[in-house]
Amino acid sequence: MLLSFAAISIDVAKLYSERAQLQNGADAAALMVARACATAAPDGNCSSSPSDNVRTLVRGNAVDGLSNVHSVTVNGVAHTVDVTTSAEEAGSSPNSVSMFFAGILGVTSAEVRASSSVQWGTPVRGIMVLPLAVAECKFNLSRDSQAATEQILEFGSGCGRVPGGFGWVDGTGSQCGLTIGVGMESDATTWFSIDPGASPPTRCSATDLSKMNNQTVLLPLYDKAAGTGTNAGYFIKGFAAFHVTGYKFANDGWPTGSGFAQQEPARLLR
Known part of the structure; x- marks a missing residue:
């Protein structure tokens, strides 16, 4: 047996x-x-x-x-x-x-x-490694496109009601990253306060920024902004995926001597 x-x-x-x-x-x-x-x-x-x-x-x-x-x-x-x-x-x-x-x-x-x-589908909520909101009109690809050539985002120029077409998203905690969700414009949870200025928020260290070196990250997209300065806010419409090949902020940059955020390829997730 x-x-x-x-x-x-x-x-x-x-x-x-x-x-x-x-x-x-x-x-x-x-x-x-x-x-x-x-x-x-x-x-x-x-x-x-x-x-x-x-x-x-x-x-x-x-x-x-x-x-x-x-x-x-x-x-x-x-x-x-x-x-x-x-x-x-x-x-x-x-x-x-x-x-x-x-x-x-x-x-x-x-x-x-x-x-x-x-x-499959577009993300509706997640933790953003970089709390940076980008105007949807900054992208050089159409609604039906899946990818584009190298995308360069410059703070000093571009579309969007917020100067530069992108800016930092404010946070209440000590973590650099933020949990961001998308939804209807009438939903208050889809509006996020602006952290004004060209430099990353003080809560974001060089170590935090280095987490996106040569990585594909999601950036929140806004198509509407309201208010000015510290009273301004973004309506987050969706997300865009970028493979980060370089960036330059006021006090941090990668690789050394790089220009503004150079990222390829860009993929607009719709």
Whole structure:
């Protein structure tokens, strides 16, 4: 009896291993499809009909290179992707793996599947590493664009009702970063007070600023501003992702001797 249980445990371990591989494949495929849908990539991956790229990715996560893409469901309205993968084994039933020792008890195979779901869309709330609000009109890309060439933001010029087209967001705590959310203009929580001046807020140290060196960060976008000076405020409409390649503020800059905030590529998240 003990030998029988020991033998069956080997088959169970095989099932767990197979499912883990299928899960990895499903996760990777769902992320690939969601990314393709979010960026409107012309690679054919954003489809409920599994592309060759999706099948290759799923099989690449299997130790033996054998896995089946059971289904891919893309919902363009809800912005969701659901991927289900299933086992594939030569000589076995579809979606199944063979059970060697369990065959003694009449169980010759078992179905193994894994599923993964991903939703894409624009961020609506998050912690901003840099409490800097940028006027939406500062960007050199259209509403339908996904990326632009190098973007240079200068404090002394540009559009936006606040001088320079961007400025610092005030905070009440000691942390440099702020939790910022977007919503309707009538919602008071989407309006944030301005911290006037060209220099970063005193709560932001050189160490805080260095966290964005060569990193992709989200910057809050405003399309309306009201008031003046310390009584001014921004209406945060959304976020833009920047890969920071350089910046220069009053007392801090990276790399040494760099000009104003030079960032590429710019991606406007809508």
